[in-house]
């Protein structure tokens with residue numbers, strides 16, 4: 001099996017009906033980037049920049065941040081990299097500000113974290129914005145904001161980047177060749193107002209880890225709940241279906257970057273919903289590419305339509321049988 005995945009490294013993930021699915025990988029450490037060449041992933045769909053913060057004893061200086069971003073882009077060798085601005089707080093507590101968070105937050109996952117924290121710690125956001133703009137000088141920069149719950153949060157975050165961009169422009173610094181902005185859709189409220197924000201975005205990436213926890217009000221870190229709510233439950237799939245429908249007709253790239261996309265039946269379901277970009281853990285790239293090459297998206301789309309309209313309690317058994325019938 002291992003050898004056949006290695007063979008798939010250089011094979012492009014086309015479905016049987018000729019749809020090119022983008023298969024990207026999630027990363028968080030500079031060394032992860034070497035997995036791009038090893039797996040043949042199309043790029044990094046989620047680079048978790050908070051890892052550098054989590055492994056540092058103190059807030060990383062702007063120069064150190066910029067160096068990391070530059071090195072990541074160099075190592076990616078022209079493949080697309082989507083940098084997510086810091087998602088700290090919640091399950092990722094930080095020694096040098098966590099005491100403050102712990103004081104205030106009884107439910108850290110729903111608390112002062114990610115963009116909520118970054119927008120109030122203006123220095124943190126500004127230095128990361130500048131570091132990303134500097135690190136991507138001469139290259140394309142893709143920036144994604146986590147935990148956006150309402151459109152104004154995106155606007156406020158982008159304004160910080162615009163401010164840093166004009167600072168660098170005024171001083172005649174070398175700039176990125178292009179800058180694309182997008183959001184993670186992981187807080188359900190954003191889905192209700194997504195149409196208001198889409199015209200200002202280049203891409204949307206659905207974070208199914210947090211989205212599931214918020215949709216079901218079920219802590220993603222609690223082992224007592226780990227088996228209870230399934231990614232293949234009608235509630236999740238109908239929710240995702242609505243997001244896909246609402247995004248149609250807008251010029252954005254829509255993808256999924258949560259763990260869901262790296263699992264066979266879940267990936268199959270996502271293809272059936274119309275998702276054409278997955279960003280997944282590197283170990284899943286080979287198996288998911290193989291799956292993609294066996295699927296006819298027209299068939300799975302039809303099947304999914306039926307299941308969504310008249311859903312069983314859980315679609316796992318249906319998807320399993322469907323896949324087995326077709327030797328997928």
Ligand code: PEP
Pocket residue numbers: 046048087186206207208209210211257258259
């Ligand atoms: C998610 O929430 O689905 C996600 C991809 O981000 P993280 O796991 O880092 O919260």
Ligand code: MG
Pocket residue numbers: 146186207209210
């Ligand atoms: Mg998340």
